[in-house]
Amino acid sequence: MTDCIINANRLIGRLQELATIGQRPDGGLDRQAFSAEDSEARRLVVAWARDAGFYSASDSAGNLFLRYAPEGTENEQPVMSGSHLDTQPVGGWLDGAYGVVGAIEAILCLKENGTRLKHPVEAVAWSNEEGSRFLPGMLGSASYVRHLKIDDVLGNLDAGDIRLGDALSVFLKATPELPMHSTSRPLAGYVELHIEQGPVLEAAGIPIGVVSGVQGYRVMEVVIRGRAAHAGTTPAKMRQDAMIGAVNVIRALSEYFQDDEDNTRFTVGRITALPGSPSTVPDLVTFTIDIRHQEKGFLDQAFSTIENMANLHSRPCRATVELLEILEPVQFNPTIIEVIDNCALHKGYKTLRILSGAGHDAALLATRYPAGMIFVPCENGISHHPDENATTEDLIAGVEVLTYCLKQLAMAHN
Ligand SMILES: [Zn+2]
Numbered sequence: 047m048t049d050c051i052i053n054a055n056r057l058i059g060r061l062q063e064l065a066t067i068g069q070r071p072d073g074g075l076d077r078q079a080f081s082a083e084d085s086e087a088r089r090l091v092v093a094w095a096r097d098a099g100f101y102s103a104s105d106s107a108g109n110l111f112l113r114y115a116p117e118g119t120e121n122e123q124p125v126m127s128g129s130h131l132d133t134q135p136v137g138g139w140l141d142g143a144y145g146v147v148g149a150i151e152a153i154l155c156l157k158e159n160g161t162r163l164k165h166p167v168e169a170v171a172w173s174n175e176e177g178s179r180f181l182p183g184m185l186g187s188a189s190y191v192r193h194l195k196i197d198d199v200l201g202n203l204d205a206g207d208i209r210l211g212d213a214l215s216v217f218l219k220a221t222p223e224l225p226m227h228s229t230s231r232p233l234a235g236y237v238e239l240h241i242e243q244g245p246v247l248e249a250a251g252i253p254i255g256v257v258s259g260v261q262g263y264r265v266m267e268v269v270i271r272g273r274a275a276h277a278g279t280t281p282a283k284m285r286q287d288a289m290i291g292a293v294n295v296i297r298a299l300s301e302y303f304q305d306d307e308d309n310t311r312f313t314v315g316r317i318t319a320l321p322g323s324p325s326t327v328p329d330l331v332t333f334t335i336d337i338r339h340q341e342k343g344f345l346d347q348a349f350s351t352i353e354n355m356a357n358l359h360s361r362p363c364r365a366t367v368e369l370l371e372i373l374e375p376v377q378f379n380p381t382i383i384e385v386i387d388n389c390a391l392h393k394g395y396k397t398l399r400i401l402s403g404a405g406h407d408a409a410l411l412a413t414r415y416p417a418g419m420i421f422v423p424c425e426n427g428i429s430h431h432p433d434e435n436a437t438t439e440d441l442i443a444g445v446e447v448l449t450y451c452l453k454q455l456a457m458a459h460n
């Protein structure tokens with residue numbers, strides 16, 4: 047049987063159409079989880095699935111499943127592929143969207159070609175991957191693999207004090223026609239297509255990254271408590287300046303976590319000071335730490351290291367550290383990795399084995415099912431930014447490899 051040929055114009059056209067939803071004046075995207083824009087994107091994708099003759103369904107976490115089950119496959123476990131439709135508040139047009147649109151194109155290609163399959167194939171859009179509006183991120187995939195119960199996070203608030211549960215229920219009502227799947231179903235395999243979000247593939251001039259695994263991370267919140275005081279009248283020696291404490295802690299930690307091999311990624315991405323007046327010594331400074339590494343032992347140790355150093359370097363203020371989010375490092379399934387390698391080779395594309403520095407839904411899926419990821423290069427390694435981009439050639443290459451992978455996985459008996 048000949049390989050099916052993807053419809054490149056349809057793929058790029060749909061990516062561009064999706065990019066008009068939540069578009070910012072600076073050309074970036076703001077389509078955060080469970081927003082009106084996120085609902086609109088979901089409705090568009092459901093319309094594409096309807097045109098394709100796929101069966102669409104949702105679950106209580108807001109995940110969207112678009113299923114193609116040729117006759118005789120109905121009782122088999124599906125092979126699944128997808129990513130997410132939500133973006134950061136200043137996001138790009140490909141992060142997540144490429145994996146969803148790419149999966150739909152790949153499956154449609156198999157359907158149009160009449161490829162004989164043993165398993166159904168399903169495109170998926172996992173809800174709230176980014177976690178920028180509501181914590182935790184990767185909510186939909188975490189719920190699917192039962193790492194969390196959706197009911198336990200419905201009370202989480204966004205910056206405007208909107209409950210996750212309320213936003214999610216409005217979101218689900220935007221597609222009232224979708225049947226609800228109450229439980230997660232076992233999968234024969236999962237492959238996620240994504241832009242690299244880093245500079246490695248582009249620098250190497252290689253179109254396909256075969257992802258070996260995903261770095262783990264810990265997200266923490268550090269609170270430094272001092273004493274508020276008048277900025278003009280309080281002598282330096284009598285101050286308990288929470289901002290100076292925070293600055294000292296951040297400097298000490300960023301030096302401590304620097305390593306020659308560049309295996310550790312340490313980031314302070316958010317800092318707030320109270321009472322927040324220019325002329326008052328702040329008494330409460332809160333900042334986040336995102337620390338990433340490929341070894342679980344290192345990450346487990348990092349928490350107590352951070353706690354000890356925060357206490358030491360914030361003096362005379364006091365520090366507390368709270369763990370907000372955990373993702374353990376993940377190794378992808380060797381068989382799926384081999385299939386991706388072989389499919390890229392079959393399509394004539396060079397590959398590079400690569401470790402993902404960013405978290406992805408695939409990392410959650412890999413804890414329960416055979417999973418893997420395909421990366422394509424992105425321009426200057428930029429992501430989570432209006433300038434996020436990739437060449438048409440590379441976008442097509444990724445979907446060609448994905449299509450062939452889904453075919454191989456869905457044709458095999460397992
Ligand atoms: Zn993403």
